[in-house]
Amino acid sequence: MKLKRVMLHAGFDMQYTLVGLAVVQPVSYDTYMIIKLRTVLVRKRSKYQNIEIVELPEYGRALVLDGLVQSTEIDEHIYHESLVHPAMITHPEPRDVLIIGGGEGATLREALKHNTVQEAVMVDIDEDVVNLSKEYLKNHHQGAFNDKRAKVIIEDGKKFIEKTDKKFDIIILDLTDPYASEPAQDLYTEQFYQKVYEKLRDDGIMVTQAGSSFYYEQTYEKVLNSIKKVFPIIKEYNVWIPSFGYACNFIIGSKKYNPEKLTAEEVEQRLSSRGVKTKFYSGRTHIALMNLPVYRKSLGAYTTS
């Protein structure tokens, strides 16, 4: 059952995601978060999803897709730095980066901070999300779309990966949640991860956001198991994102390098030599991220071979 249907069951229609002066956001099937709303800046139905850009007193500007907060001005750095840097830093010299999704441009912004990057290709299915983000979410992308190393393509990520001849060092999947989004469903499957594997160089690394393992354990395990079937080195980690109301999970699939082997000093050294300035991620944060809470059975990075 998808969140959209749960909202209908609960008496909400997508039209009523913004109720009066609040955003009512489903955190799980049975838990909702009510966030005070200042203004609605944009409301549009694109070919793929309902897009809302809103202003929230506590979190600033936020992108909301199909009733779910994707990122907010105030805490987006926690999400985007956690998504991008552990994989990028684990690779000794990431030159070619592919981002699938990431319409706000903040994932692109973080990837481009690494001065090793020669080209970052961003493929998002929804032109409306990208164009509205360019206009309304300037603090998110901070001009990343204008960087001469950035190449933005409007296309389904699945189609792109099937037809591209290019090989990448890093592939970052910044998609809508595996349990909530129609257009992203096929990009959380073993078949898709196999294609991603083929488009990575021999020492390439993939990372995906994977929603909440706490509230959607079954879906999460399915995604994790699909990645395990394809990649020899897996590392899962999670980070609390205030505006999501849960700790967001991320999964790295790597061909050669193990993110858990880096020391805090090595992380700091790589950040500094690449000129990467962060607000959340550091050498010590990397080590903390690599240590999961006890209730996650699969502690640590592990190899599948």
Ligand code: SAM
């Ligand atoms: N932080 C996010 C979250 O919590 O779910 C993800 C943010 S980002 C805005 C998600 C992006 O994935 C959207 O811009 C959406 O258009 C894009 N997307 C969804 N399905 C896609 C697909 N099949 N190919 C490429 N982009 C896709």
